[in-house]
Amino acid sequence: MTKNITYLNDLQNEYFNLIKSKRDIIFSGDLSLIEISKIVEEIDIFWRKNRDKFLFDLDYFTDKETLFLAGSMYLDLEDNKHYYFKTFGQEHIINEPLLKFRNVLNDTVQDSFDIISVFKRSFKNTLKLLENYDSYFYILPLDYIISVYNEELIKLQNKIFYQLLASIFDCDEMLSLHSFIEKFNSIEEIENILIEKDIDLFEFDEEDNRLSLKEKLDKYENRIPFDIDDYSTRFLCLLL
């Protein structure tokens, strides 16, 4: 059966209306990082509320040659870069350009470059895209789709990870956390193998090379979002 778009076109309109409503704030002259953060959060919530709809319509692309523009911050319409992109393939999806700013709004990155002007430019571009080229491109939160819903990708990542572990520890294919924990009775056993193979792990600052593996796992346990008593499990989680 030919797959049709059911929700995406209306979603693009609603998205356009949402960011259009923020135009005055963005170009007001006293735009702050907090305001950007609020707008990005509102956009995030918009996509989350409509995820069932755009996921439903992803089927539409399965039998069409579809190109994704991902990675870069925005499709530079002023330089007519959109023509290159539009030349190939039947359908074109652009990774949601404004959601990328949710990750740059933390203290460590703030001083790196002028986020506000980059955000303004990206915003302006996105608005123009939706105003003038809405029939050529679909804007979708691809990162969100892949990270939340691509179970095959996650399973594959896990498989590769455990195969890598198996090769480091010279054992038959390790398929799971459970088989890894069963294999080693103590963290010292794991450490001995790493020393034998001259593999240094978890060295985030200069002092770390003087610490034992156990001490490093204690030092960096707060990088794991939940408490884990078992050192072998903690080792794997930190590695992941």
Next chain:
Amino acid sequence: MLGDMQFHVYSKSLQLLLQKIIILIYLKFIVMRKHPYDKLKDHHQPKNGILKSPINQVADITTYSWMKECFPDFIWIALIIDYYGRRPAFVILSFIFNDIKNMSFELKSLQLSYIFSLDKEKQEEFYKILLKHINPEVFNPLTIVFNNHHEVFFKYFYSGGMSVEEKLMILEFITDNYAHNKSDGATDVQYVILTFYICIRQIIHTTNNVKSVFEGLYYYQKTNHEEFEMRRYRPTVRSMFGSVQYMIYKHDLEFIKLFWKELLEIGDCNLKYGIYTNEYSMDEDFIEDIKVEFQKLIIDNIHSELEDSKFNVIMGSSVYALKIFNELVDCNLRNKVMGRLSLRIIIEIYIMLKFINKKEDEKPDLWEKYQEYGLGKYKIILIKAREIDEFENSHLNTELIDLVVNEQIDEMFQNVDFRYFENNTNMRDKAIEVNEKELFDFYYDYESSYAHGLWGAIRESSMLKCTNPLHLGHNVPDANLNKNLADVLPDVVMVFKKLLMFINENYPLSEEFLSKYGVKND
């Protein structure tokens, strides 16, 4: 004196130890049974179409859900307790309550819905008190729910640096730990609410045992949940809150709806379902061997009388049951809805045959009557169908049905007699009559839900459970048909063996077959 004191201490320790043992035994007993009155004998006979639960037999009780209807209003207290830890949070909240006493207006309630209904100045006054004692990021997670329409709250408590996902994770954790009514977290929140109404609003609750109540409230905040004494203090807080809450709590349905609706939309469903794997394996020759036995019976008996209704009904019905059994295995329906229906049909055939067999002495032509009854049901379909005559592309072939109905006797001379098989007795009565009540009560009745598409069956087979705490345990229809059901084959084999035993009583099967498959009378 010291000796006396030592004896007194020893005996009090022993007393406490005995108390602990008794309570542990009692609790273990309670844990073994979900409810104290959970058997059929605890429920009286249905009256006016209602089978009342034991509690509702005493009085019709209106239930409310702490999680669904109260928790949203007090989630902010849970956030404070979780952020700072229990005992520091109680201290902080006591400072907050102290400042509330000096506000320019009387704060009547701790409910968020009430606070949001206050005018801007009053809200700001309250939020400033909160911010004097707590970090604004404590309430940051709530800004994904309370944003555009709650500008004042949003202005005071939104801070960047926390993603929507992080906020959702915090709200999920809080809901999981503080929203379930009997949880320690929920009791902590209820304790804070009680304290507000006792100390700030000064609503005094009278009780026959005031000392133990105040002891419970006083020591509750100083005692950790893991400590033994909390088993006394927690029920005190819960029961006191339960008795007072109808006085102090005003449900704001709009607020509650908004809260859960936002979280339902923003948070991802976490759909869970198990997949049954089949451990039971049936002898692969079983069905083929049954076919052979049936063929032998047919050869031995088909020519004994021109028209042996008893034999035809027993063997015809058994072959029908065998067809269903075969389709169950062949078409891999063991874990499917149709498998459930298969079991129900085989049970019905078995009970019906046993019933007619039992009544045979009273009414020797009952086997014939059964055939007439069945054909009569077909006749009804036929005469109705003739009035409509619109079955061009349907499996309902009126010509075929006409042939079947008129095969032996012209339909003009056929009555449709409901007396023996419908009017005077239903399937349950028949099952009781043939000592198969359990088969009916459990297996047949259970599968009847599947046959009729009742909600229990639909919930079990076609709905997926969402385990996201923010989604209140809702269920989502399984549109991708992922779920399967427990294997029905062991039970089908069990019932079919009963059917074989019944056949054997009337038309002996071979000893070899009977011993190979363990088919024997009880």
